[in-house]
Amino acid sequence: MDTSVAPPLPVANPLTEFFWEGTRAHKLLILRCQSCGHFVHYPRPVCERCLSEDLAPEEVSGNATLYSYTITMKPWHPFWVDKVPYVLASVELPEQPDLKMLTNIVECEHDALEIGMPVEVTFRQVAAELTLPFFKPVGS
Amino acid sequence: MGQTPRVAAVGVGYSTTGRRTGLNSRELAIQAAKAAMADAGMTPKDIDGVAVLWAVSGPAPPGVESVQALDIAQMMGFAPVGWYSDGAGPAYIGTALQAIAAIRAGFCHTCITFRVINQRLSSADLEQGQDETPAAGDSQFTMPFGQLLPLQAIAAMPMQRHMAVYGTTEEQFAHHAVTQRYHASLNEDAIFRDPLTVDDFLAMPYITSPLRILDCDYPVDSGSAVIYTTEERARDFQHKPVFVESAAYSGKGYMAFEIEDMLESAPFHTAKQLWERTDLEPKDVDCAQLYDGFSIITFQWLEALGFCAPGEAGPFIEAGNTRLGGKLPLNTDGGACNVGRRHGTNFCIESVRQIRGQCGARQVPDANTSVWANAVGPFSGAVLMVGD
């Protein structure tokens, strides 16, 4: 791992630090309402469905489907100079309709990318303190 | 019957517009104000409200001056004003609808509205440098993954999904760009007027697939102004008034394009409200001026407003419906891709000029109804305008 250049680093706050602690431990955690079971992402202090403020991180399956993607050709930040083209993607988690997160798709030929394809989480350490949840085709 | 009390647009104007004009924000605003007042045949004392949208987001970089509503009011002799606002962003539609609402509510009777843009604040400039901003707030879930410019999540990913779900083709995006360029060729004020072909478009490289540079508006220095007033006063000025028949503004989701519905976002809710507030229907519209910050946004508005079914914008455009002489002439000034970025203001101004019959070679015959729309994703707004 070349740590000389890092990507923009997350500024975790009390509401989000669980997410980054989770990725460092190779767990994908999403905030979940402890009253009604609704997942809340991005993290917020209240459940949009029942207004409970009793929320806690829970590990999700790590499965997803590809909602959409773009192959970015230009490095708009020094970290990506040797990483273009890269596949920026929005994936939908099966735990709840419309529960999405942004990620990268890795270990996939570009012409094999297909919206709706099943993908699974894979963790990559990209800086000393930062591990990102990327996704790859299931079974790759 | 549309929304009452009725509000009319009675003056429109632009500053000098272009790349690195050397004009600062105040100068852009002053030029636009003078142009709009001259267009209306107004003096400063006719105006008692000011709304300006200047900021994009975050603090201005060193050397870029802001311009604020009260600053304009004092510089231009409008003060004291009865109402002012530093804009509801993030695009001109919010500022326009605030002003229209303030007039309807009686806080002021005649309000000048602005969108002032410094090219240096535009995201394209990030391409020249590096954004050192750490990933705070929700951006901690986007920037570390390489979501660095709005065009990735706002444009490229929705395009990709539109293509996958509806069968939209890159050729159809090309046809849209070609049609807008044709309209720009008829507009002396457009920046890009040379003919463009589908092959020219397709020969351009992707920036972030399937998006090409010609799918994007063109960042410039620009000041744009529109003056609105009450129906009671609307006929006292130089040109025939253009009335707001109905207007709507809506939002949903977090300001997070990358995790929202990329096909049926806020414009669909805005459009529903817009049509509920008038007896007019899509078939009554003579021309449409639909935001083209990115081409896919125009596609989504065509579908949201009911000019074609969801998913049908590509074939609708490819069949020539949006070209002058077609069923629904669209972005008749050439769009922000060709006249430069004004975050929606040009579409209001083009609506006014079409309904007045001032558009020369690009005039839609007997245009009396125009809809203009702005923004996409979590927030959006639209205005239906009609002649007297």
Ligand SMILES: [Zn+2]
């Ligand atoms: Zn709940």
